[in-house]
Amino acid sequence: MHIGRIDESATLADSWLHRVSPVSKLLAFALVLGAAVSTWNALVVGSLALALVAIAVSARLRWRLLLTLAGYPAVFALVFAFSAATSVLGGVTIVLKAVTAALAAVIVVLTTPYPYVFAPIQRIVPTIVGDALLMTYRSLFLLLEKFGNLITASRLRAGLTTGHPVRSARATTRALGGLLIYSFDLSQRSYDIMRMRGYEGRLHVTLPRSTDRRVDVALVTGALALLGVSLTWRLGYQALNPYSWVLPIVPVLAIIATLLTKEKAA
Amino acid sequence: MSEHTGHAHGHASLDAVVYVSCVRHSYEDGTTVHLCGLDFLVKRGQRVTVLGPNGSGKTTLLYHLLGLLRSHEGEVRVFGVDPSREWPKIRRRIGVVLQNVDEQLLAPTVADDVAFSPRQYGMAETEVVRRVDDALAMLGIAHLHDRVPHNLSGGEKRKVALAGALVMEPELLVLDEPFEGLDPASRDSLIELLERLSTEQGTTIVMSTHDIDSVPEFADYAYVLAPGGAIVFSGTPEAVFSQADLLAEGNIKPPILAELFAALAHAEADAPPPALSVDHAVEALVRWRRGE
């Protein structure tokens, strides 16, 4: 799931979107998600996806990672569309919706270090849940590293059989078993450390401020506009549907403009 | 330099910060660590090193000091209380850095991690910010302020953990293998920092280490553990490193200078007394050459 590379992109890279406050980004995400969910017009969803691509391009996100992450749900959406949709266009719309929602989420996590993605959520859920949520992500990195070691060791012991499904499955199972034991010891040690460091419940994360509030406002306004367009098209479909072809032009132009300015800058 | 004898006066001594006597701990897999022999005593302001081979119970000893293990026999006193029962009473006075620093960093960013304890103890946010900035500056890692701990280097993580321990300005600092993963420059600056804490703030420091060379540089008292946890010897670094047999038995390789002087003493009847720092060694050898 490329957690390491997502984290790298969020913490080490920099762009205008990285500097927007996390709360604004989550708000914009919710609005775009709303736009994707409320429409059933393939051209509207397609335009939303293109608008997100424009944003990703302007933030210079690694497109290959972005496509892998957004493509994963597309595969499942395809299965779902195949089994549930009754027309081709309906199926296309289902896939596009999934990709749009995933793109929006992935853009947020690729530009926001995970503590800042989850801190706003942590503040609104019960303490034990919020703290465990933050501990999950922290544990994830420790476990991934350990798992990598275990699986290498396990494969080596099994005699390095890439491609042999049964042995490879056995190696993975063994590694997972070892990882489970390690996990519980880790949890015990974490508790020890929390106790030693005076943990009383409630982990605290200081959210960074936005460097330029105008950018935040622009982002949220833009997302609001997307939701507006989506809802307008849904409500006024009779008058507007013949003009749906106009919609994709705007994000396509934005993508071209971004690419051009990027080239000029380089 | 402290000259106490280690076991005679127990925790009754007024300036004893730590006192451990004959503690036993059995692990689930059957390993037993019996920390007995000499008493383990640390006085206020002292810098104490715990030496011993793998499996000798160094970490077990430290875990007892921190109240993470509870002994069913013997006695453990830190600031006069049993840490396994009354840890909340004393925890603010103790800073800790354990071996696996990866696991010790709890909060998702460096600044939040260093701020962990002060916030849990309910300090005002302005005070927290001041303390965090001070601690980061003290370790020279102010630039890591907003970073996410898990993609720092091993040495950086260790410094962050240390900042998290120092932020409460502890009276007692407990360090388990603090030099692990540090490059030589960071190691030297850590020794310097500990030196400064000790002289300027009177911080009492207890550390376990494999870094034998750091012992004469840093410690003014050392304990030697044998496999199974027996505390077999205690004294000043000079006294400890003159016990070649004991060290060999415990699988501890003495600092190269100690070996040099021991070999000299073996070869030459008038060899100079051992010196454990380069400066002292040069001085002693020059004097010896001049025949003083």
Added chain:
Amino acid sequence: MSHIHIPDGVLPLWLWVAGWIAAIVVVTVAGRIASRSEARRKVPLIGVVAALMIVAMSSEIVPLAYHVNLSVIGGILLAPALSAITAFIVVLVLAMLGHGGVTVLGLNAIVIGAEMVIGWALFHAVLRALGRSRAAIGAGVATVFTLAITTTLVVGIVWLGGAGEAAERETGALDPATMRFENPFAEGVFEFGLFGGKDHGPDDYEDGDEAGRYLSAGRFAAVVYTLGPAGWLIEALVTAGIIGYVARVRPKMVFEGPLAEEHHRIPGDESGGH
């Protein structure tokens, strides 16, 4: 198929909102129960189990894109209250990585939570029948039944949403005048634009609500019940393997839960190291 790999925006609003509400209620209650005792010890425990499930879901067991969930194992080790919290955290983290939708998050949390709780209950029931020495077999059997049940739960959700039928109905926009959903394709705009005027008009899917509902949910069921059993079997084998191993190495953890034993394994020189 424990995950509902249903994309955002397919299920009707009422259904996923209901899922969210149910999940929030369950998590809040579970949070209350879990906080009653030893809350501080549970925080890192939930954290590692959730992380473990996410790691498992992200690593392919065979080079063929099947990933395990470890949800039954998580359930066996955590018992119901902590399981509910863990399930919510797992789907939340996955959703933010683009894996599983945000709107269906509530439903997903319910399904995974149910899987953990049912797995836990069945495992202990089977253990009572077979005895502790057969923990591995018990875990495998519990897993197969649990996954069969939760897959049915997923099919039930899709049926409730009337997936295909709902999708088609809502393909139309809401007509503000009549407050009814109308089909925009009736105008022929998209067919013309996207499929070169290929004609599939409204007649194809206006066969009446109930018929459409059974049709699409039935097709979905056919797909998951065909692909499903192979997955259940793999998951059962993995679960049996892991539980068997842990029951050997740390029996207390499996039979009494990880909070029962306060073992201290010290990293470094004194650790026993299994």
